[in-house]
Amino acid sequence: MNTSNTHNTADRPLAGRHAVVTGANGGIGEAICQALAAQGATITLLGLEGPGLEACCARLPGEGHGVAVADITDHETVTGVMREAAAARGPVALLANNAGVARSAPLAKTSPAQWQMMINVNLTGTFNCVHAALPDMLEAGWGRIINIASTAGLLGYAYVAPYCAAKHGVVGLTRALALEVAQRGITVNAVCPGYTDTPLLAGAVDNIVAKTGRSVEEARAELAAGNPQGRLVKPAEVANAVTWLCLPGADAIHGQSIAVAGGEVM
Template sequence: MNNKHSTLLDGRHALVTGAGGGIGQAIAVALASHGARLTLLGRDAAKLEAVRQQLPGDGHGQVLADITNHQQVQHAFAEAARARGDIDILINNAGAARSAPFGKTDPELWQQMLDTNLGGCYHGIHAALPAMQRHGWGRIVNIASTAGLTGYAYVAAYCAAKHGVIGLTRALALELARSGITVNAVCPGYTDTPLLQAAIHNIVAKTGRSSAEAEASLAASNPQGRLIQPEEVANAVLWLCLPGAEAINGQSIAVAGGEVM
């Protein structure tokens, strides 16, 4: 796959966290298809390499880092900038979801959800923002969740973290509004990814329902009665990064078939 579909993002360096599959992979493919040079960030080199080989165009690479570790993120972003130039587009996609009744949400689970889902965004933005400010242009897209816009039972820590991502998005969008940098969030509903399949397996194990029944219960929250596809999330992210979306700032865009309005 070496043919670019367009050149609208030619010369732009995009870094995607959590890029080893699922939504992150779909976003990387979408951005590369419009000419961006990609850096894929994650913790599994083999998965990142498999995604890199699928990307249209040339000059893409990968870096390893734990998104919850500030120093690792700073080092990885600096390495990416040396290899492919300053980062113009940052997609904070890495995340994790664990469920438990609030009474069984221990401090470790609580902190893990905050560190991964909210702290990861902070670390990434902190590393990429100075170069964006120097150049007077940047696109930051935080992959939040409909859990950042509404509440769900048994995932209080996850909801709290994703609500925090929305708050961070809104605050930074105002702070940076005159700088040429936009900050937005994309909020998927239940999306057909390996992460969701793990959740389905967990439901099956705990309830005895079949995989089909468990999947149907999740899809039922979407008024369209289906799971969101990773490419649909990627399309929303891509639009926010393309020319013509400069006025879209501080928004939290639900990709959920009308579940959240």
């Protein structure tokens, strides 16, 4: 697929662009896939659960999308599936690093294994995917890398120290790579959602309920209270920010960490 001159359709500005979205099985990941596909991109949905990815893929507008099953913490596997995806759907032009995991515990009760798992998935996994996709972008002289970090990459939160550390690392990786590729036609940015209404958040709510005895409604309200708008972020709102960064006109947005959090970070 030639991605250099097939993307100028006004109503589908990303036509001819191949996007890889990690953690694409529901939540923010599926919302990103839907938003990019609506703009004409061809999507590779990358994640751990094949049936769930296939179901999400079937719901996408357009044709030519596909699924790649891989553990992002395995560099060799990620590289292999990224090459297979590029052979099937064209060089990787857009990368949305959304896959992640969150666990909460006081630092004193966090084991070295738990710490390492959080770093491996949230930070090393992001590196692995960037490392695999970047050669296509450098060769094409064009690309968009969007790392889904978190407001936890900009602030500190109690009881999620490994997650905060990893997401701060993602923001640092974003800034460093942005300087490296600034004159190569590639932009690199981080999108940092606040608490977002996803299955991942549902796990946090369950944890609060189990440990405090509060109701689900009370737990959700507690998480929403940090947002000055007094609500949870919607997955589509995060996806809209990601999509904007991929569209013509956002070329000068580079090396940024954009909070999608209702004013929590100012």
